[in-house]
Amino acid sequence: IPKYEFVEASVVGQNSNVGLVRLNRPKALNALCDALVDDLASAVKLMDKNTSIGAIVITGSEKAFAAGADIKEMKDGSFASNVTGGLLQGWAEISKCSKPIIAAVNGYALGGGCELAMMCDIIYAGDKARFGQPEVTIGTIPGAGGTQRIARSCGKSKAMEICLTGNQFSAEEAERMGLVSKVIPADKLVDEAVKLGEKIASHSPLIIALCKESVNKAFETSLAEGLSFEKRIFHATFSTNDQKEGMQAFIDKKAPKWTRS
Ligand code: CAA
Secondary structure, three states: OOOOOOEEEEEEOOOOOEEEEEEOOHHHOOOEOHHHHHHHHHHHHHHHHOOOOOEEEEEOOOOEEEOOEOHHHHOOOOHHHHHHHOOOHHHHHHHOOOOOEEEEEOOEEEOHHHHHHHHOOEEEEEOOOEEEOHHHHHOOOOOOOHHHHHHHHHOHHHHHHHHHHOOOEEHHHHHHOOOOOEEEOHHHHHHHHHHHHHHHHOOOHHHHHHHHHHHHHOOOOOHHHHHHHHHHHHHHHOOOHHHHHHHHHHHOOOOOOOOOO
């Protein structure tokens, strides 16, 4: 894994099967400048291709997961330059990853920071994490999924309140509204997220990728379409060695040996 300027990428876990990407731009509270997003997207892409990695954890520092898109970098943009320059388009790379990504959020996850966390598949939050979409306080609106992903995971009233006030909310509130799946003491957060990654990585990578794709369908399509997609993928798993291995190992009371095929 190469060295990057704005992220630290490593492979962790007892079986070296979890990719860890730490956003590292402390002077700007991990504000997501283009170069940082390029580094992050590149690290995630490499980890997605690396067959020894089964899950990825993205984290920041104890003070900030990320304080949003870089306000200084984008403030002089125009509508035309934003369109032609593809402002925020590079961020979509993260949601293209076929492996599960866990966001381990300590400190501020504001604006694009909150949106980056929501692009991940699971969010664990440190007990002092602060979430929010403060874009309206600086004369713009969320642009990397905030209005859409909060609405889908927490409903209209919460999405409206968060996006229209710009108010911050706590890790506990985020858990209550279903945005994060667990709140953990700040100093244990990354370890717990890595353990979750290890648990996921202990399953067949092929089956996990299909399962992630199927859950994601729930956000993209109607219930009938989603159920039909899920059923077909379920049927299709029976053409894999890992389904045969998994079910036989259950019957033999042994641990399965996945072949990712
Ligand atoms: N962009 C650029 N620089 C940022 C930044 C951002 N989003 N957030 C913080 N910084 C910089 C500050 O300018 C400051 O730099 P200087 O030392 O050079 O002045 C440094 O990081 C430390 O920040 P503060 O002094 O402000 O730290 P604080 O502890 O007093 O406050 C904070 C922390 C509440 C997170 C505050 O920094 C803040 O409100 N940040 C901006 C949050 C925000 O509005 N985010 C949304 C951005 S827009 C967006 O994300 C659009 C989108 O949808 C993609």
